[in-house]
Amino acid sequence: MFDHAKIPDQQLVELLVTGCKTMDHTTDLSRPFCQFFYKEIKQIRASSLRQAQFDVCIHYFFQGLDNIDNHDHLIDLLRALSALVFENGTHTQRFSKPLSDTLIRFAHPSQPLEIRRMAINCIGNTCAGAGPRLQPLYKDFYACLLENICRVERTSQGNIMVAAHSLDFADTAVRKVASSTLRSLQFLLAQDKSLITNPLCDIVEIIYAFIFMQVSVQSYADPIRRRAMPVRQPQLSWRPSVKTILPGTSSESELSDSSGLVDSPKRQRDYAKIRINALLCLSAIARCAPKVFYTSWSKFIPDTFSLFFSNNSSSEKQLSPVYKSDNQPPSLFTILLYDPVTTVRIAVCNTLIAMLEGSRQYLSLAVESSKTKKSSFTSLSENLGSILHDIHKGITFALQKEQVPQVQSTIMHVAIVLVDNCSYQKLSPTHLPLLYHTLKTHWKEPGLHGSILQLMVCIFNTGQENLKELVGDLISLLLTSMTEDSWPVASVLTKNYFEETMPMFWNKLVDQHLPLSPGSLKFAETYSSAMIENKPEYVDWWHRMIENDLQQASTHEPSVRAAACDCFASISKDIFEGLEYRYQRLAITLLYPLASDSEANVRAAACRALGVFVLFPSLQEDSLFVSDMMKAILAQKEDKQTLVLVRSSWALANMCDAL
Template identity: 30%
Template sequence: MNRKKDESMMFDNLSAKFSQLLYGHSKGESSHISRILEDFNKLDYHYPIVTNPTKAVLIIHQCCTIIPPDDFHLVHKACQLIISLLTHQHIEIEGQTLSLLTQWCLQALKQADVTTFIKILCVLKALVTTKFLLSTVVSIMGAMVTAANSNESEIALLATQCLETCTVLPGDSTISERELSLLEIAATAFLKHLLTFNLKIDCIQQNKILISSLRGLQNVITHHDEFLKREFNLLLGVVKSYMVYNIKGVNFQAPQKVMPSVLNIPGGLVSKSKEKRGGKIAKQRKPRTSSKKDGKVSDDDDNVESSGHNSVPRTSDSDFSDTEQGRIAKLGLSQDRVRQAALNLLLQIFKLTDKATIFCHWSNFISDGYSANNLNVCILKDPSPKGRMAALQVLLALLTCNKLYLAQAESSKKHTAFTPFSVILGAMVTELHKCLSLALNENSVTVLHQVLKCLAALVQASPYHKLAPGISKKIIRNVKIYVAHRDFTIQIAALIVFECLLGSEPIVPETRTSLLRQTNKVSENVDEPINKTIDDDIEFVDFSSDDEDETCLTVQEVPWLLERCLANLGVLFSREICYVVSPPVKVQSLQVISAMTRNYFDCLILPYLSHIAKALEVCLMDSYADLRLHAGRTIDFIGQAMNKHLENAKTVTPELCLAFWQLLINNSLTALLQSEQHSVLRAVGCDCFASIGPIIFEQLARDKQILIITLLFPCSRDEDHNVRAAAVRALAISVDYPSLRDDPGFIVDVAETIHRTLQDSSVIVRIKASWSLGNLTDALVLNLGDLTKEELPASLLLRLLKIANKISNDNDKIKVNAARALGNLLQMLSQENLQQDIFKDTVYESLESLVKNCTTGTNMKVRWNSCYAIGNVLKKSNFSINNYKGKEVLFQSLINLVLDFPNFKVRLNAALALSCVNDKETYGSYFLIIWESLVDALENTQNIEDFSEYNHQDHLVDQICLTLGHLTTLLSKADLSSINSSVQLHYELLVSQMHKVIERLLPEKSTVLLQAAAHLKTIASEDLTKEQQSVLNCLFKIFVNEYLLSLKPLSI
């Protein structure tokens, strides 16, 4: 402390002396300045000795004023002082002093010797690092570029590092054109170093120049999109060369432009998302990747453990002296950092480039078994764990962003002159499996964790059903040992790989077999290759399988993965010993069990429900809230899968499922719903009760049924909006349970709850409540024809109708359900209701809402739900559309949609709605307009602007033809002349499409076409004019063909 105080006083004294100096040309004055600067530089600046920053700024200003730029001796000492003040004392300079210092340095550079030149560069580097100003960068950029081309390696290094610092622009500001031009100047200097590098001169400083150049380019592309696009192929070429720089056994290739490969994206590649069919499934994991776009790369090494990963000392310890040994170690470290900088640049390039462009360069970086200098080499041969880590991060980014394209991969043993795109891709995917399997032989825990993350992403992206047999089985075998690794992060990563395998679709028999193996089975029986000839071609690491050879009898043989997860959760079998499991491992074990419900419920979950229930019971009673949360979610997933399988009574026994729910309801599950401290637990508790299902619910004791309902109603008034949303959804689902649907009091209570929550301030609650209203009204519509069921009170029905009208103007997700509910509610109105003016007005408002929603907005589901609801009203409602003043608007809206709306599902539902009128009188003057419009719409179905609509084309054609068939059943003799021109103009089209539809549809779905043909025969018996007879003959040929005649005779 005293020393710090003394040095601070010395600094103040020297500052006072220095501020009084005036430079003269005498030798004595120069010597005096030199002595004071020497005294300044003797101070220890690692301590904060400057108490007054202003004095320090004045000293810098004085140095630039009294020391001539051509006095090398004084300039050198002054630079040393300025560097200490800027870097260690963190002195900030600005304004006139900053400008003066910059100009002084630039003047001194022109005449300085090598040693002084280096010191001046250090000042400029410190200046830009501590205070980034565009004006400063502009001033020094030219000098830095010139210095970067110096033959002196130390000068070139410092200048390049200074240029790198200049490329670190403030991230929160807009980049100006001047800054972009400076970035290009710097990038040109960086590329010059990288493209003209002489491999024979392999020294530490040269490597540092390469590192700085690669990092500088990373900064440039982060801020300069146009430069990245323009030089994309060259940048990839640079990275491809330097990412394998000085790896043993890999020849260095001079950087050159890398062109796109044959892996061009097929034009017809379309993402096919699975339609949701209600209920929940265990979601597939999304790999977490860094979204950070920081161009600056730290000089410090990453915190990666040192590893003995396949590394062999280049020479023995005795061959070198300590000094030589240290120099070689530093050289090796600098080479490692070159590779890491190249891989970091590659990762940044991939983050800033679109997926399709990246995929076209896959073969340049991923091995297909023949190519060299790729990421596979970096992962397996880089001696530095940091280098392997960087390569794996790039691979993870590639796998994550190109998962859709990898679905096209396939293996083939056929030898043809042309290798298909999919087969090349399949070879790459297979090589990646080999590479990552070999990489599992890793000593660094951090790198091993990254290998497993990449494996998880690869498993998610791989279509195993199209690849060579044996791949997934060996991945399971190689990863299996890591679920019991000493490091819990590795256990979690290994379990994530299995979670992804469980979600892989379609299921591959070898995966199922490997996952169903019991722990106590002998390994020889299960390690036999499915296809020996193909299996032997795939190289994988064969790890020890001692645990598979153990034989130990258990109460019930449990598949090894489930057994491990249950053991992690506290359910131990006779072969297990008690061990401590970290909470994150328990959480991941629950997620694996949840994933099992997706595709393996019948074999991995159902037979072991009693064990799983015990594990869930333990988790629900745990003090760790996150564990209780995931246990609740697992119960929800199991319940959803259970309901699906209970529909097939031959494969599932309800008794086993009933025991599962009874155990949980009796104790822990009810406690979850009553958790006062954690609202998220109450919400997941509601979800669990919602997934019980009608079959199990009906078999529960009456007191348990009452308990569940009694717990759910108060939750609908919970202070947390997520709990209210989950509760109202659960109540709406329970309306489908037979015993509750027959309870009028319960139905009314649920309806009142839904009505209340539809007015909630939270949009999340309103979305769930709107879905609940749709589900409730679906159930009530089912009860319409049953005279034993009590009707909903008229006042409540009216309030529900009004609230449904109101929410039809809310959020799109709410509108979707509002349309569905309105279509149902309007069907429930009795003649008695419709005689009341208040009901009539509400009905008119409802129809206006439906018409508005089917003709406006960007949400297609809102539109087609509205069309479908209109159809239900026209077909099943007691309300007569003839009394509706907006009938013409309604018909015209549906006509406009069916004619040329871009979305085919909307057009289909509009066509369906037009077929829902049962009498010709209701169509009125629109009957013939609708006929002609449908014929035009049929012609328009051949015009597809969006390729994704192709899947719905046949369905749309079917519906238009069925609607035309319905209109034909209402034709009269007088209409034949009116439709003559339309029929004659589109005759060939009508014959062709109608006959295709007749042959395509099942007989029970084409009944209306039979009826149309029969009705035409009835008209034929009347007196017809020549024109009418001609039209009728055409219609016969349209609606009748041999296939239709074979189904049913026309004389009916």
């Protein structure tokens, strides 16, 4: 049998184009050809089609969509068209008007559900990566998509959302349409952030309803009582009231108020896809319009959620394995802690990351109040402090409860972004120690070690005073198995807690040779930067460092050579003056050739180190050093790399000051 997978991409494109030129839509082969087109064009970047090739293909699909009445055939045509236009705004902008008219016609609620779904997918693929090229289409696409999950009424003043529209989620096709609509909305919102504040509707409220749909406020403690309850159809509206969208979530044993969902894996998968696509929409809003979305944080992470943690955790600070509502509004952490679908929990983590990234300025306003009772007025700072308190607590419980390594790693990424963007001066000092102790329980899990070390770097980089008592414990863990990923943690500990770190790391530095790697040399650089005084033991350490490690590093791989130069640049004036003369000359001799290294980063690092050395009193009066340094620096004045030019100019300026 002929294997078409071995055909080169360009020949396959020619084959598809030839098929579009010769294949009549009325033949029996038209549907199989559309299916073949969809399957193959997905494997090739459609944007790689030449203009003439793209034109032939899209005209073929337009012709079929205008003349074919068979539903199954229309579905195949729309599916193939969706693959053609995906992330292909360069070509689709020339057909924006006919494409928009065609897709909006087939995505209208009057069309059969599966045809609508294919047209909706096609709208999303058209918007994906299109940027401003298709800007004139976005408003119409937005209204069209919303019509499939809400009811839009057109008035003389424009399109407005006037009433709720209930969706029958008992129908699989309806669930698929809702999922596809949310997926397409995600692509659309990522291209045009003005839609987020569009008066057509409150898009955040719509997304909220989909994220927390099929969420019950009832306690799941009595499964017999739940089975005896009549099953009602879930109602979803664009502006849910407290009575229609009630807080609660899925758990390991109960996912929703519909027992049919528990019994039907297919329905469970459909709801999971809807929730994931709704979360992706929320992520798109958080990334495209973060300042607009800040006001909605409390909707998805209500500051009362700490009551849920209190009411659902044991005296040993362990979270209940089964969700029990206490009439608190649901949170993203409700889903993260209790949804049984792994991909949903990962989607929640990615949404939290999107919310927290770049929020440092906003989070700096947070103040964690010590008041136990809330007054009638809560300031923005206190409200934000309560939200951050709940986020820290939620992450800690999630790390304790989660069993899937992939989700655990993603939760740690959430924590990394959180700690990086938080200012802890006005927050409770207990957050970071609690997070540290939670991480420590996962220390021996090899798949999480890299993520744990990254988070440790963030935690101890805050320099929080009450973390000092944990430094010794962490160093003991590090020294049991120092890997390349461990060195950044050692560097941060040395930088922020030198007095606590020095005794424990000193034996490692003195009694053993450092493994030559960028991480270990960065640690040595950080350590030497803290050695300000001219103590005999510091001078002896530098003697060994220069003669053994740095001399060997100067002939190593580029990243190690650059790190060795940075290490030289970290030596203090007092310690350099205390070095024996031959070690001073050895250090200088090692640096000269590195200033003309083949790698730009090495040249830049060597120029910086020479710029530091020229400020040392003994070298300022050394005419031989000044002459050789001037030659080495001036040789880089024509360098094409900006970093090298900046560093060499800085070194030259230092030399001029010294002279």
